[in-house]
Amino acid sequence: MGWFKTKKGPPAVSAMQTAPRSGWQAGWEWNRSAPLAGGEQRLYGALRESVPIISAALEKTVRLIGAFQVECPDAAARRGLAEFLRRVPVGAAQAGIHSFLCTYLDQLLMYGTAVGEILLSADADGIAGLYNARLEHLELRRGENPLEVQLCVRGPSGEAVPVKHPNLVLLSALNPEPGEVRGVSILRGLPFLGEVLMKIYHTIGVNWDRVGNTRFAVTYKPSGDGDRAYGAERARQIADQWSRAMQSGAGVSDFVAVGDVSIRVIGADNQILDSDIPVRQLLEQIVAKLGVPPFLLGLSWSSTERMSSQQADLLTSELESYRRLLEPVIEKICRIWLLLNGYSERMEIVWEDISLQDTVDLSGARLKNAQAAKLEWEVQKEKEGRA
Known part of the structure; x- marks a missing residue:
């Protein structure tokens, strides 16, 4: 652990004018703690399971974040770091920094906070693996100044205990x-x-269940005094005959009745409400919040190529913002590996282009700029020749 003793902590804050003072919170430690899991997080999990389009949007966002390379001044450090990032164990069943970042980003989008940990070997001379922590037993505690935050783990007794090595914790x-x-x-x-x-979906299912499994109303109207005297008996006979005729698997059966008997489908006069407009309005709100273009989720709302390209540009900006959130995590992992292996901690993260279309658009823009520069040069030479 000697590698981490020389690392400086957060700078001391001389004064806090807008943050609550610690003296005001004496005896009220709960006001400084923020559990990372609760009813709100469980609600988000149930929402993701209930609405598949939300799960699809989160998974596509994670997959579209793309890959990266780490550049180092030392060629040996670059090769060793690339091999480490490709093979580092993640949890119990995964390997590679990409697997760790996918779970990390999914947790970050889902719950707003993501926690990971760098696991050192037994002799603390290397990184043994990476771990994505669950949030149920974790909570964040404010430090003595607004620039400090402390991660705590709740034990069997429910008491929150600060982690022993916060410099190995990844938090976003x-x-x-x-x-x-x-x-x-x-x-x-x-x-x-x-x-x-x-x-709406539940109501659609109930309505289709009723329409598909048709119910009938059989009405018998006695026409005279004699019919009224035996009305109950005739109604019972009609009901028995109708039940026999409607039995499934008994073959085709005729229903014969005497008197004024009417048969109507229950609910045939009612009209099922059109759900296209309200469902689309709700999905528009959900898609707008998630930031994923509708055509990536199988929703064909915009048919013009111009609109689709603009939505793709917006998605690119969203993915770039998520990349900026992941860069400090990647840098911390890489710098610890470099220091533990005796290399300089100088490094740079180089992300791949988000899509091939971006490369094509960039090449087209460079071609047009070159053509414009050539045209300007020819015009300038022509003016000089005339002069």
Whole structure:
């Protein structure tokens, strides 16, 4: 652990004018703690399971984040680091930094906060693996100044104990509110829309169950006094004959009745509500919140190529913002590996292009700029020749 003793901690803060003072919170430690899992997080999990389009959007966002390479001044360090990032164990059944980042980013988008850990070997001379931590037993605690945050683990007794080696912990927060240590889930604001959407889908299922399994109303109207005297008996006979005629698997059977008997389908006069407009309005709100173009989710709302390209540009900007959130995590892992292996911690993360279309557009833009520069040069030479 000697590699980490020389690393400087957060700079001391001389004064806090807008943050709550620790003296005001004496005896109220709960006000400084922020559990990472609770009813809100469980609600997000249930929402993701209930609305498949939300799960599809999160999974596509994680897959589209792309790959990266780490450049180092030392060629040996670059080769060793690349091999480590490709083979580092992740959890119990995965390997590679990409697997770790996929789970990390999914947790970050889902819950607003992601926690991971760098696992050192027994003799602390190398990184043994990476671990994606569950949030149920973790909580964040504010430090003595607004620049410090402490990760705590709740034990069997329920007491929160700070982690022993916070320098090996990886922590990210998505769009935290001012003064808060936890991030905000990308699904915030969607539970209400998801509940309404599930009600519509449930109603559609109930209505189709009723329409598919048709119910009949058989009405017998006695025409005279004699019919009224035996009305109950005739109604019972009609009911028995109708039940026999409607039995499944008994073959074709005729229904014969005497008197004024009418047969109607229950609910035939009612019209099933059109669900296209409300469902589309709800899905538009959900897709707008998730930031994924509709055509990637199988929704053909925009048919023009111009609109699709603009949506792709917006997705590119979203993915670049997520990359910026992941870069400190990648840098911390790489720098610890470099220091443990005796290399300089100088390194640079180089992301691959998000898609081939970006490369094509960039090449086209460079070609047009070159053509414009050539045309300007020819015009300038022509003017000089005339002069």
